[in-house]
Amino acid sequence: MNKIKIITVALFTIIIASPGVYNLLGPTNAEAAKAAAGFPDITVLLQEPKKFFSLLGEHASENILYEDELLELYSTLRFKLLKSSASKKAVIGKEGWLYFANGNGLRNAKGQDIMSDLEAQSWTDNIQKTAEIVEAYGGKFYVVIVPDKPQAYPEYLPDYIHYNPQQRRANKLMDVARENGLKVIDLLPTLLQNKKAERLYDKTDTHWTHEGAYLAYLEIHRHLQDTGLNLITVDKEHLREINMQHYSGDLARLLNLQTQFQENHKVLLAYTSYAQFDRKSQLLVLGDSFSGRLVDYWNYSFAKTSCQHHRWGNINNTAVADAKADVVLLMMVERGLQHPPQSHQISAPDCF
Amino acid sequence: MVFSGIPFLFYYLPLLLLVYYAVPQTARFWRNNVLLVASLIFYAWGEGFQLLLLLLSIVVNHLFSRVLTNKLRQDKAYLLLFLGIAFNLGLLTWYKYSVFFASSLGYSSWQAPALPLGISFFTFQAISYLVDVYRKEASASKSVLETALYISSFPQLIAGPIVRYKYVAEQITRRRETLDKFFLGIQIFILGLAQKVLIANLVGESADTAFNSPVEQLDSLSAWIGVFSYGLQIYFDFAGYSNMAIGLGLMLGFRFPKNFNAPYSALSVTEFWRKWHMTLSEWFRDYLYIPLGGNRRGSMRTIINLWLVFVLCGLWHGAALNFIAWGAWHGFFLSIERLGLQRVLDKLWKPIRHTYLLLSVFLAWVLFRADSLEHATNYYRVLFITPFQATDGTNLINLNQHTVVFMLLCLALSMMRCNVLGYRTTEAPGSLASQKTGAYTGLAALAALGAFVVCVSALVANSFNPFIYFRF
Numbered sequence: 001m002n003k004i005k006i007i008t009v010a011l012f013t014i015i016i017a018s019p020g021v022y023n024l025l026g027p028t029n030a031e032a033a034k035a036a037a038g039f040p041d042i043t044v045l046l047q048e049p050k051k052f053f054s055l056l057g058e059h060a061s062e063n064i065l066y067e068d069e070l071l072e073l074y075s076t077l078r079f080k081l082l083k084s085s086a087s088k089k090a091v092i093g094k095e096g097w098l099y100f101a102n103g104n105g106l107r108n109a110k111g112q113d114i115m116s117d118l119e120a121q122s123w124t125d126n127i128q129k130t131a132e133i134v135e136a137y138g139g140k141f142y143v144v145i146v147p148d149k150p151q152a153y154p155e156y157l158p159d160y161i162h163y164n165p166q167q168r169r170a171n172k173l174m175d176v177a178r179e180n181g182l183k184v185i186d187l188l189p190t191l192l193q194n195k196k197a198e199r200l201y202d203k204t205d206t207h208w209t210h211e212g213a214y215l216a217y218l219e220i221h222r223h224l225q226d227t228g229l230n231l232i233t234v235d236k237e238h239l240r241e242i243n244m245q246h247y248s249g250d251l252a253r254l255l256n257l258q259t260q261f262q263e264n265h266k267v268l269l270a271y272t273s274y275a276q277f278d279r280k281s282q283l284l285v286l287g288d289s290f291s292g293r294l295v296d297y298w299n300y301s302f303a304k305t306s307c308q309h310h311r312w313g314n315i316n317n318t319a320v321a322d323a324k325a326d327v328v329l330l331m332m333v334e335r336g337l338q339h340p341p342q343s344h345q346i347s348a349p350d351c352f
Numbered sequence: 353m354v355f356s357g358i359p360f361l362f363y364y365l366p367l368l369l370l371v372y373y374a375v376p377q378t379a380r381f382w383r384n385n386v387l388l389v390a391s392l393i394f395y396a397w398g399e400g401f402q403l404l405l406l407l408l409s410i411v412v413n414h415l416f417s418r419v420l421t422n423k424l425r426q427d428k429a430y431l432l433l434f435l436g437i438a439f440n441l442g443l444l445t446w447y448k449y450s451v452f453f454a455s456s457l458g459y460s461s462w463q464a465p466a467l468p469l470g471i472s473f474f475t476f477q478a479i480s481y482l483v484d485v486y487r488k489e490a491s492a493s494k495s496v497l498e499t500a501l502y503i504s505s506f507p508q509l510i511a512g513p514i515v516r517y518k519y520v521a522e523q524i525t526r527r528r529e530t531l532d533k534f535f536l537g538i539q540i541f542i543l544g545l546a547q548k549v550l551i552a553n554l555v556g557e558s559a560d561t562a563f564n565s566p567v568e569q570l571d572s573l574s575a576w577i578g579v580f581s582y583g584l585q586i587y588f589d590f591a592g593y594s595n596m597a598i599g600l601g602l603m604l605g606f607r608f609p610k611n612f613n614a615p616y617s618a619l620s621v622t623e624f625w626r627k628w629h630m631t632l633s634e635w636f637r638d639y640l641y642i643p644l645g646g647n648r649r650g651s652m653r654t655i656i657n658l659w660l661v662f663v664l665c666g667l668w669h670g671a672a673l674n675f676i677a678w679g680a681w682h683g684f685f686l687s688i689e690r691l692g693l694q695r696v697l698d699k700l701w702k703p704i705r706h707t708y709l710l711l712s713v714f715l716a717w718v719l720f721r722a723d724s725l726e727h728a729t730n731y732y733r734v735l736f737i738t739p740f741q742a743t744d745g746t747n748l749i750n751l752n753q754h755t756v757v758f759m760l761l762c763l764a765l766s767m768m769r770c771n772v773l774g775y776r777t778t779e780a781p782g783s784l785a786s787q788k789t790g791a792y793t794g795l796a797a798l799a800a801l802g803a804f805v806v807c808v809s810a811l812v813a814n815s816f817n818p819f820i821y822f823r824f
Contacts (some may be wrong), residue, residue, distance in 0.1 A: 001790050004536040012538050015804065019358075040536040051401030053353070057397075060359040067812055074809035082554075082754045086813045113617040160750030256813070 019065045027244035043098040068256075072107035075256035085200045090251045096261060097156035099149055100206045104169070105335040109150035109157065110168025115337070120176040123337070126313055127330060130286075131182055134323050134328045140227045141328045143177055144220060145170045146290050148334040152212075156203075170334050183223070190219045204261045205249025206289075210268035213293035214239070219295075220329065221301065229281045229326060234300035240270040279303040286310045291331045302327075312336055316326045353397040355541075355596045356548050358811060363392070365600075372604065377529060384501050384524065387604060391506035395469070401689040405443070406504055412439055413478045417485045417492035417769075428487060436482040444475045452671035470510040472668055477636055481517040483639055490518035498524050507600040511593050513611040513631040516638075520606065529605035535797070541599025542800045542807070547592030548805045551762050553814060556585040558749050563721050565748055567730040574748040575734040582721050583714040584762050587616065590629070617767040620656040620697055621685040621712055632668075636661050647690075654690065659683040669720070674728050678719035685712050732820040775807050 040055035064070070077087045083090055091101045099106065107113040115123075127143060134141040147170075147322050154163035191200050191212065200212030208216065214236070221233050247265035248258040255261070283302040285291050291307055298305040308319055313332065320328060353360050368390045374383045375499045396403045416436035420429060445453075447465050454462035459506040480500065484490040501524055510513050562570065562578020570578075585775020594611035601608040615628035626632050641661045659680065689697070697705050718735075720729035751759070 002531065004790060004794045004797055007532050008538060008801065009531065009534055011801055012804070013366065013369065017363055017370075019362040020366060032620070048400070049396050049403075050398070053397040053400075057353070057357065059798075060363050061357070063813055064358055064362070070805075070809040070812040074806070074813045077806065083752050084755060084759055086810075097735040158750075160747065176462055 005276070007233065019060075019063070021024050022065050022232075023063050031164055035097070053249075058068075060230070071256040072259070076260060077253055079255075079260055085255045086143055087255050087258070089254045091158060091161070092255075093156040093158050096263065097153065097203045098205075098216050098249075098255070098261060099157060100251060103335045104338050105148040105158075106161060108148065108169045108334060109154060109163050110161060111164025113169050115172040117172070117233065118174045119174070123173050123313060124177045124182065127177060127179060127182060127185055127316075130315050130317055130328070130330065132319055133317055134325075137324050139324065139328055140224075141183065141221065141231075142176045142220070142330070143182055143184045143330045144329055145174060145184065145188070146184045146216070146331055146333040147186075147191060149206060151188055152191045152201055152208075153332065168334075169337055172330075173337065185220055185223050187216050187219055190215060199230075202249045203263045204247070204250055204252040207249075208290065208293070210266060210293060214268055214297060217294045217297040225325060227327060230329060231281065231301045232279065234297050235301075238266070238270065239297075242267040242269060242332055260318040268296075270299065272300075277296045281326040282306075282323075284308065284320065284323045284332060285299065285326045285333035286320070286328065287338065288333060290333050291329075312338060353394055355593065355600070356545055356807075356811060359397075361808070364390075364397075369603065370686055373529075380525065385497060387505065388497060388501045391501070391504045393507060394506040394737045395504065395668070399469050402466070405468050405471075405502075409440070409443060409474060410479055410500045410503050412436075412492070413481060413503065414484055414496045417499065418494075420482065420485050421492040433482055433486045437479055440475045440478050440482075442469060443781050447471055448668075450669045465623070469575050473512050473514060474509060476514050476632075476668075477508075477517070478481050478502055479639065480514070480635065486553045490521045493521070493524070494664060499561060504810075505606075507597040508608060509599075509604070510778045511590070512629075513594050513597060513608050515608055515631070516621045516635070519609060523606050527605040529603075533602045533605060537599045537602030539599070539605075539796060539800045540602065541589045541596050542804045544592040544595025544597075544599060547595060549592075549802075549810045551583045551765075552589035553588075553810070555581045555759060555762060556589070557581075558751065559585050559721065561724075561749050563731075565726070567734055570731075570738065571747050572736075572738045575731060575738070577749045577751065579714050579718060579735070580759065580763075581718050583616075583767060584709075584759065586720070587612070587766050588719065594663065614767055616710065616713070616763070617706075618709050619702065620689055620694060621682060622689050622694065623684070624709060624713055625682070625692065632665070636665055640664065640752045649693070658690070662686065668802045673725040674719045677725060678716055678727070681712075681719060695758055722777055740771060 003258075011259070038058065040052050042052075044055065045052040066230075078084060078086050079092075083092070089100070091099050091106065093099055104113045131141040138269055146322070148158055148299050150163065151165075151168065155162055170186070174186060178183050191208075194200065198211040199209055199214075200215060201208050218233065221231065224231055244265040244267060247266075248262050248263045252261035279300070279302055281302050282304045283298055283306070285295070285305065285307040287307055288309060288311070295305055295307060300314050306323060306325070308316060310316075310330075313336070315330070353364060355361075357588060362500075368386075372386050372390075375386055377383070392406075394405060395406055399406075413436065416432065420432055420436075447467055448471060451462055451464040454460075481492075481499070485492045493502070502515075502517060502520060505515075556578050559582035562574055563582065566652065591612040592708070598608045600611070611629060611631050613627040613630065615624050618624040618627055641657055644657045644660065645653055646657065660682030660683075662679040663676055664679065665682070666675040666677070668677070669675045697708065715732075715735075718731050719725075719728045722731055737771055
């Protein structure tokens with residue numbers, strides 16, 4: 001009996017002592033060490049003991065041994081036993097579908113986040129400033145509304161989220177923007193029409209699939225015919241299909257449930273040289289992570305495609321004026337329609 | 353620093369155990385000093401320079417206790433005790449109640465001094481020290497270091513159990529650290545950690561959603577789920593903390609008193625208070641209720657005493673009207689039980705008595721959890737007047753079947769009277785789990801270590817998990 005007790009005490013001691021010993025003597029992963037909080041400056045102890053101990057706590061918490069494995073263990077146990085997720089950043093829907101829960105996407109799906117007239121006008125005024133810059137040098141400007149995943153696939157939302165398509169937040173913005181003369185492309189109807197043929201959003205990811213992106217490309221391209229520019233459409237035959245098995249998207253990673261949520265993921269890659277196509281015009285995409293997947297296709301239609309990231313409609317108009325692209329697409333994902341834009345003075349990293 | 357935090361579990365605790373056990377068992381003085389220094393660091397970790405206040409309390413109470421030990425005339429000793437208690441209550445009042453009293457008197461601009469962590473607990477321990485010495489139930493410590501260890505010992509410093517001096521005085525100077533104690537301490541500590549991390553934090557999610565949302569967004573079903581969840585959360589949170597304190601005490605050779613004994617298994621509010629936060633109930637009983645006359649001065653006086661004790665108990669939890677109302681609520685039920693309801697209850701079928709207990713206690717938690725009396729009143733309105741489901745068919749809180757089953761299991765667990773780990777608070781032979789078979793011991797140890805790993809994984813996933821009783 002004493003042996004059992006001694007072994008238990010020894011094991012317990014080893015478990016609680018190992019992170020400290022490892023941090024002290026173990027090999028250093030330079031990248032991880034850079035990301036995690038460092039050991040606080042000892043001089044802080046005398047001046048602000050509370051702050052010192054708080055920093056020490058952060059250091060200890062961020063340097064935990066086997067952190068990824070522990071996160072996955074808890075998330076898996078919770079999912080298996082309670083069918084719920086430890087993270088509040090995503091919700092688990094039906095048949096393995098996951099939905100992003102941060103931001104207003106789910107409230108928008110429930111129709112609880114209607115845009116007011118004032119907000120819609122504020123958005124439109126902001127967009128119009130960019131449109132005027134583009135039109136001033138003779139370019140064409142389009143606003144593209146990219147649907148959130150719950151709008152395109154509401155049928156897989158958990159039962160407690162009641163989808164309300166009538167109160168979509170983007171509807172008000174589109175109405176006001178069109179009334180003010182802006183050209184607006186809503187991608188939702190075409191996605192809804194075609195979703196039976198192909199899966200257009202990944203089950204485990206926030207974003208659309210390559211198929212979804214390609215469909216969006218075709219729909220936008222159809223509208224661009226009005227520009228009078230000679231834009232070639234890339235056919236599917238110019239794209240190579242690559243199937244990835246056991247793919248886990250960003251939402252599965254957010255939940256630390258990569259092993260529980262996996263799917264087949266089809267990639268449509270460009271493999272034909274662009275050179276054979278007669279391309280003259282330039283395209284500037286103001287977008288976010290959704291826009292990245294279309295760039296491969298735009299390269300067939302435009303001689304030069306560039307992409308600038310915008311957050312919540314805060315657009316770097318100086319960069320837009322400098323680019324002087326023939327076509328400017330402002331791609332607005334619905335989840336980004338949360339706050340009316342505040343400032344135009346932002347940096348503009350590209351969105352790839 | 354919280355027991356259920358990574359810094360405590362993986363840095364503070366192993367370092368303390370290493371240094372503590374590096375000192376030979378015969379050198380009790382030095383082991384105590386290691387524990388004292390560790391306790392002061394523990395306090396400074398969360399409170400910084402407020403540590404000075406704790407030190408002041410230690411020194412002043414030690415001086416009072418030393419003078420009380422002298423052969424004094426009864427009236428002088430009584431005056432001295434009065435001054436000692438006044439000092440402690442003055443400290444508590446200044447830090448905890450000055451804003452409440454100032455705003456009640458119309459001085460709403462009064463700035464609150466920062467509330468030192470655990471002040472309600474260490475003040476009550478200090479009062480117990482002075483009273484026990486005055487009553488000659490324990491002799492005052494000759495060493496200020498021992499007094500300091502009694503008041504500031506880290507396992508029970510922040511949120512109890514409220515360890516009375518006479519209970520622990522001998523252990524400070526003559527305890528024995530043994531393998532049996534350490535082994536049991538690990539298990540009880542992990543049991544407490546699991547109660548906190550795997551149950552309280554989980555059920556607390558629904559409680560937080562219900563109580564942190566504007567009441568106009570609440571539907572009745574979600575409000576009831578919120579009440580039910582909070583009732584479970586506060587039990588597992590606080591019982592978990594107490595078990596962790598007891599477990600840590602055992603690892604360091606102490607035996608602290610139990611604080612909970614399956615309170616939701618009670619069949620009346622009177623019985624509930626014999627099982628809930630037992631060390632606080634006993635403190636109020638021995639240092640307030642009985643000195644007030646207890647139940648020896650007729651029915652009316654007994655009722656007044658009960659109300660007074662419970663209103664003060666509510667006030668002890670927080671300087672706000674909702675806490676006073678919570679205390680009065682319990683005072684009311686205890687009074688009517690004493691006035692005849694108990695006799696009626698005794699004749700009823702047990703499940704009915706149990707439902708009565710759960711309803712009266714769980715509904716009172718609304719007052720305890722609400723931000724204010726107004727919030728509580730509005731919450732009650734939602735519970736009893738608002739429709740069960742919102743008009744659009746949605747509810748604020750949506751629990752799947754698995755979670756409902758989990759919560760019912762937790763309720764059942766909170767009612768279990770059995771003492772699986774065999775912890776007793778006395779040193780009687782066989783009081784630790786030594787009489788269990790080897791297989792049982794092995795399985796229990798394995799389960800405890802497995803549970804510990806799962807708890808740590810939950811902590812890594814949700815790093816912010818303060819204890820409810822830290823705010824008191």
